[in-house]
Amino acid sequence: MELSQRKLKILASIIDIYIESGDPVGSKIIAEKIGVSSATIRNEMADLIEMGYLLQPHTSAGRVPSERGFREYLNANKTDHILSDSIKNSLSAAVSSEAFNTVELIKKAASALSLLTNNLVAVTEPDGRKAYIKAVQFVQISRRKAMLILISSEGGIKTKLFSCDYDLNHDIMRIFFRIFNERVTGVRINEIGPSFLQSLAISLGDMIALLSPALLAFYETVNEKQSLNTVLSGELNLLNYPEFSQSDVKSIINLLQKPLKIVPLESMKPGKANILLGSETGKQELRNACLISTPYEIMGVPSGSITLVGPMRMDFTKTTALLNHTASVLSEYLHVLMKEI
Numbered sequence: 001m002e003l004s005q006r007k008l009k010i011l012a013s014i015i016d017i018y019i020e021s022g023d024p025v026g027s028k029i030i031a032e033k034i035g036v037s038s039a040t041i042r043n044e045m046a047d048l049i050e051m052g053y054l055l056q057p058h059t060s061a062g063r064v065p066s067e068r069g070f071r072e073y074l075n076a077n078k079t080d081h082i083l084s085d086s087i088k089n090s091l092s093a094a095v096s097s098e099a100f101n102t103v104e105l106i107k108k109a110a111s112a113l114s115l116l117t118n119n120l121v122a123v124t125e126p127d128g129r130k131a132y133i134k135a136v137q138f139v140q141i142s143r144r145k146a147m148l149i150l151i152s153s154e155g156g157i158k159t160k161l162f163s164c165d166y167d168l169n170h171d172i173m174r175i176f177f178r179i180f181n182e183r184v185t186g187v188r189i190n191e192i193g194p195s196f197l198q199s200l201a202i203s204l205g206d207m208i209a210l211l212s213p214a215l216l217a218f219y220e221t222v223n224e225k226q227s228l229n230t231v232l233s234g235e236l237n238l239l240n241y242p243e244f245s246q247s248d249v250k251s252i253i254n255l256l257q258k259p260l261k262i263v264p265l266e267s268m269k270p271g272k273a274n275i276l277l278g279s280e281t282g283k284q285e286l287r288n289a290c291l292i293s294t295p296y297e298i299m300g301v302p303s304g305s306i307t308l309v310g311p312m313r314m315d316f317t318k319t320t321a322l323l324n325h326t327a328s329v330l331s332e333y334l335h336v337l338m339k340e341i
Contacts (some may be wrong), residue, residue, distance in 0.1 A: 018313050
């Protein structure tokens with residue numbers, strides 16, 4: 001049954017108030033807002049409860065929106081929120097501040113967004129499995145210790161300390177640099193497995209004794225690149241909402257620590273957020289939550305996602321605008337970073 005314009009207006013008014021307060025909404029405040037009698041509002045509310053758009057927690061309590069009510073509200077309200085220049089500037093400054101690699105930029109973006117929305121933010125790191133090795137660099141740290149720096153095509157930079165059982169010097173560091181950049185630059189990360197490592201070791205001949213510590217560090221770093229990681233920020237924000245118990249929050253955090261498959265990256269479009277409510281996520285842990293996801297790009301290619309998690313009673317238009325702008329800012333700085341590498 002299609003909702004009348006009056007029912008839609010009443011539903012929207014209830015949700016607007018509920019988003020602000022988190023408390024059940026009574027007929028009197030809606031009657032004053034809509035300009036009709038409380039009796040009329042009560043009758044309309046009763047119909048909305050019967051139709052599944054509202055819930056009444058207790059007999060004498062006001063009404064709260066159901067998941068279906070929130071979805072109807074989202075479908076009917078397509079207005080965009082315009083962010084102020086001050087918020088845009090503060091977001092840009094927060095993301096770029098002292099961030100010199102992909103992971104640091106992602107952490108800054110997650111932290112800034114969680115602070116502005118008071119929700120939990122999960123950002124997936126770029127999928128390094130399809131990337132190729134752009135360069136390998138080495139820095140001597142001490143007499144027998146060095147750092148390997150692996151730079152990949154998707155903007156990832158990973159470091160690994162390793163120790164040698166001989167003294168390092170400038171000539172040895174140059175050998176490390178030359179051999180690795182000759183043999184592995186341009187190779188896709190998902191092609192580097194035990195057989196590749198074995199072939200590389202054999203091709204080094206007598207040099208393997210010198211290069212084995214660096215080779216082991218390289219292989220460990222590549223393995224880390226092949227695992228998909230998620231950066232979380234604002235986990236404790238969820239405890240501010242009565243919708244989530246401590247056990248709920250723990251379950252949500254455990255779920256989000258693994259890259260979510262709820263909204264595949266390939267189905268996302270930049271600047272167009274995906275909003276899922278409760279059961280729509282397909283996850284019991286998120287039954288009381290709302291997920292809003294959007295992709296970020298590296299050099300124009302969707303490379304990871306930003307997901308905001310909070311209660312269903314959130315300011316959808318403002319939150320979505322903040323999410324989309326954060327993704328845009330992150331994409332911009334990742335583009336700059338890639339050009340500088």
